[in-house]
Amino acid sequence: MEEQIAELAAKLAAVEAKSSVTNTMFAETFYYITIPLMILIHAGFLAYEMGSSRTKNVLTSGVKNILAFAFIIPTFYFFGWWIYWGFPTGLDLSEGPAGISGAAYANAIAWGWGESAQYMGPNISDQASGVFFGAFALFAATTASIMSGAVIERIQTVGFVILAVILGSFAWVVAAAWGWHADGWLVTKFGVHDFGAAGLVHAVAGFFALGVLINLGPRIGKFNADGTANHIAGHSMPMTVTGLMLIIVGFWGFLMACVIVPGEAWSWFGDKPSTIYGTPITLSALSFNILMAIAGGIIGSWIWTKDPFWMMSGALAGIISTASGLDIYFPALAFIIAFSAGLILQPCANWLERRGIDDAVGAVTVHGTIGLYGVVMLGVFATGFPALQGAAGDAPTITLMGQIVGAIVFGLLGFVPGYVCSMILNQMGMLRTPEAAEILGLDPTKVPAQGYPEGIPASAMPAE
Amino acid sequence: MGFPFESATWDVVDGAMYMGAGSGAPGFYTFVAAVICVVVLWKGNKEEHERYAAVEKER
Numbered sequence: 093m094e095e096q097i098a099e100l101a102a103k104l105a106a107v108e109a110k111s112s113v114t115n116t117m118f119a120e121t122f123y124y125i126t127i128p129l130m131i132l133i134h135a136g137f138l139a140y141e142m143g144s145s146r147t148k149n150v151l152t153s154g155v156k157n158i159l160a161f162a163f164i165i166p167t168f169y170f171f172g173w174w175i176y177w178g179f180p181t182g183l184d185l186s187e188g189p190a191g192i193s194g195a196a197y198a199n200a201i202a203w204g205w206g207e208s209a210q211y212m213g214p215n216i217s218d219q220a221s222g223v224f225f226g227a228f229a230l231f232a233a234t235t236a237s238i239m240s241g242a243v244i245e246r247i248q249t250v251g252f253v254i255l256a257v258i259l260g261s262f263a264w265v266v267a268a269a270w271g272w273h274a275d276g277w278l279v280t281k282f283g284v285h286d287f288g289a290a291g292l293v294h295a296v297a298g299f300f301a302l303g304v305l306i307n308l309g310p311r312i313g314k315f316n317a318d319g320t321a322n323h324i325a326g327h328s329m330p331m332t333v334t335g336l337m338l339i340i341v342g343f344w345g346f347l348m349a350c351v352i353v354p355g356e357a358w359s360w361f362g363d364k365p366s367t368i369y370g371t372p373i374t375l376s377a378l379s380f381n382i383l384m385a386i387a388g389g390i391i392g393s394w395i396w397t398k399d400p401f402w403m404m405s406g407a408l409a410g411i412i413s414t415a416s417g418l419d420i421y422f423p424a425l426a427f428i429i430a431f432s433a434g435l436i437l438q439p440c441a442n443w444l445e446r447r448g449i450d451d452a453v454g455a456v457t458v459h460g461t462i463g464l465y466g467v468v469m470l471g472v473f474a475t476g477f478p479a480l481q482g483a484a485g486d487a488p489t490i491t492l493m494g495q496i497v498g499a500i501v502f503g504l505l506g507f508v509p510g511y512v513c514s515m516i517l518n519q520m521g522m523l524r525t526p527e528a529a530e531i532l533g534l535d536p537t538k539v540p541a542q543g544y545p546e547g548i549p550a551s552a553m554p555a556e
Numbered sequence: 557m558g559f560p561f562e563s564a565t566w567d568v569v570d571g572a573m574y575m576g577a578g579s580g581a582p583g584f585y586t587f588v589a590a591v592i593c594v595v596v597l598w599k600g601n602k603e604e605h606e607r608y609a610a611v612e613k614e615r
Contacts, residue, residue, distance in 0.1 A: 163593060170590050205583025210572040213582065217571050250601035522601065526608045528615040538607040 129345020298460020392434020
C-alpha cells in the first residue's frame with residue numbers, strides 16, 4: 093500500500109512538473125508572439141506615412157520611421173526598462189505596496205551590467221524577462237511611430253530620432269510607470285484604469301507630437317496668407333489605407349500583450365488571466381470589444397466623411413477610444429463609444445488645423461484627442477469598478493475624477509517634453525529642414541535612392 | 557573569453573548563460589553599444605547638415 097502511494101505521489105509530481113513546463117512555455121510563447129504582431133504596427137505606420145508623403149519625400153519618411161525603431165530598441169534597453177520599474181511611486185523612486193518598484197528593485201533587474209545583467213540577457217532560469225522587455229520595447233516603438241507621421245516632409249532626420257528616443261524611452265515610460273503598474277501612484281491613489289493604454293501610449297504620443305508640431309511649423313504651402321489650409325495629398329492613398337489596416341492587425345498583438353497570463357510566479361493568479369492591474373480579463377473579452385470598436389469607428393467616420401483615409405483612421409480611433417476599458421465594456425457599448433469617436437474625429441482634426449497646426453496624418457487627433465476621450469469615457473461608464481486587485485491593499489475604484497486626473501497627467505507627460513525638447517532642438521538648428529531642401533524634396537537632398545525610379549505610370553485604362 | 561564556469565558542461569548552468577556572465581563584460585558591451593548610438597547620431601547629423609548646405613548652395 094505504501095509503495096503504491098509513493099508511486100502515485102511520484103507520478104503526480106512528474107505530472108505537476110510537466111504541467112509547469114507547459115505553462116511556462118505557454119506564457120513565454122504568448123508574449124513572444126505579441127512582438128512580431130506589434131512589429132506589424134510599425135510596418136503599418138511605415139506604409140501609412142510613406143503613402144501620406146509626396147513622391148519627393150517618400151523615402152525620407154520611411155528612413156526616419158525605420159531609424160525610430162532602431163534607436164528606441166537599444167535606448168529602451170539601456171534605460172527605458174529601468175524607468176518603468178523605478179518610477180511607479182513618483183520621482184522619489186521608493187518601493188510601492190506591491191514590492192515590484194523603486195530604484196532598488198529596478199537596479200536589481202533592469203540594468204545591462206552588474207548583477208542585474210542576468211535578467212537582461214539569455215538565462216535558462218528566466219523565461220519571462222526577455223519577452224516582457226520585448227513587448228514593452230514594441231510599445232515604445234509604437235509611440236514613436238505615432239509621432240512620426242505627424243511631422244513628415246519637413247523634420248530633420250536626426251532631430252526626429254532624438255525626439256523619438258525621448259518619447260519612446262522616457263516620456264511614455266514614465267506614464268506607464270505611473271498609470272500602468274500595480275504600484276503606479278495614479279493607480280493606487282486615483283484608481284486610474286487604462287487597460288489598453290489609450291492614455292499612456294496614444295495620448296502621450298499624440299500630445300508629444302502636438303508639442304513638436306508647434307515648434308516645427310507647417311509644411312511650405314500648407315496654409316494661405318489668410319490662414320486657410322490647403323490639403324497636401326500624399327502620393328498613395330492605397331498605401332496609406334493598407335498601412336492603417338496593418339496597424340489594426342498589429343493592435344491585436346498590442347492588446348494581447350496587455351494581458352497577464354496565469355500560473356507563473358509573476359502572475360497575479362494561478363488559474364485566471366488578469367490585466368496589468370490584476371483585474372479580470374479574457375481574450376474573449378478583447379475579441380468581442382475590439383471587433384465592435386473597429387466597426388463602430390469605421391461607421392462613425394464614414395457617416396461624416398465618406399473618405400477611406402478617415403474611415404480607417406476611424407477604425408483606429410474606435411480601438412483607442414475603448415482601449416482603457418476593453419476588459420469590461422459590453423460590446424454594444426464599445427460600439428457606441430467607438431462610433432462617437434469616429435464621428436468627432438475629422439471635426440477635431442479640422443479644429444486643430446484651423447489653429448495653424450499641420451498634422452500631416454491626423455495623429456494628434458486620432459491618438460491624442462481620442463486617447464484622452466477614451467480615458468475619460470471609462471470614468472463615465474465604469475465608476476465604482478475596482479481599478480486594482482491584489483497585493484496593493486485597499487483596492488481603489490474607477491471614478492470620473494480619477495480618469496480625468498489620469499487624462500491630464502498623460503496629456504502633460506506627452507506635451508511638455510515634446511514642446512520643450514523640440515524647442516531646444518530648434519534653437520540648435522536640428523529641427524526643421526532648410527527651405528531649399530523642403531522645396532526640392534528631402535529624397536533628392538539626402539537619400540541615395542529613389543522611391544519610384546521609373547515614375548508612377550498613368551493609368552492604361554482608355555478614356556472610353 | 558571562454559566558458560564562464562569551472563566545468564565546460566551545460567549541466568552546471570542554471571542561470572545566466574551568455575558570454576561574459578558574472579564578469580564586467582556585459583557592462584562594457586552595454587557601454588560600447590550606447591557610445592555607438594551617440595556617435596552615429598552625431599555623425600548622421602553632421603552628414604545631414606552637409607547635404608542641406610549643398611542644396612542651399614545650389615539654390
